[in-house]
Amino acid sequence: MYGKEYEKAKEALEGKRDDVYPCREDVPADLWGKPIPVPNISAFKTPAQEMLDTGQIKEDPSKETWWANDAHTLDYKFNEADILDQIQHYIDSTYDGHYNRDKFQATEFILDGGHGTGFCIGNILKYAQRYGKKGTADDARKDLLKVIHYAIIALYNHDEENDAR
Numbered sequence: 001m002y003g004k005e006y007e008k009a010k011e012a013l014e015g016k017r018d019d020v021y022p023c024r025e026d027v028p029a030d031l032w033g034k035p036i037p038v039p040n041i042s043a044f045k046t047p048a049q050e051m052l053d054t055g056q057i058k059e060d061p062s063k064e065t066w067w068a069n070d071a072h073t074l075d076y077k078f079n080e081a082d083i084l085d086q087i088q089h090y091i092d093s094t095y096d097g098h099y100n101r102d103k104f105q106a107t108e109f110i111l112d113g114g115h116g117t118g119f120c121i122g123n124i125l126k127y128a129q130r131y132g133k134k135g136t137a138d139d140a141r142k143d144l145l146k147v148i149h150y151a152i153i154a155l156y157n158h159d160e161e162n163d164a165r
Helices: 004-013 047-053 080-094 106-112 116-130 137-162
Strands: none
Touching: 080 137, 106 116, 106 137, 116 137
16 A cells, blocks of 8 residues: 555554554554544434423523533633543543453443443442552542543443433
8 A cells, every 4th residue: 555545544653643544553454544434423412402302491592502511611610621631531541441352341241231230339339449548649540530430331321221311
């Protein structure tokens, strides 16, 4: 492969673009330089959007979208916007971690087996009780991130089980 696709793949490898597959040993050579498919997320609706569509709640006409807060205009007292970004980064990193095999998280199998709630709550308790008792301050902080991540998975599982999407 030479030419435009190779140049695109090389730029992706160098971090100059993220819309095509890079030329790396973990990416099949036939994908190098080809566009990465973008998932169609337009069909996804937040619970608030669903409630608006079904008439369960009314939109506040004085605001463009009442559920969307602009983090740059809010005066957060506890650094929430930065912490939420850090949580997102931590969660993203778990998709590349050792618990992720062949693009499946082990947690997916546990949820599919009907054990999601107990698994998540058990892990929340485990990491909350371990907080500050093992390793460094960074290790303790990671335990809190794990508590939050398992809480998010528990919310997802709750919504799936109760059709609250």
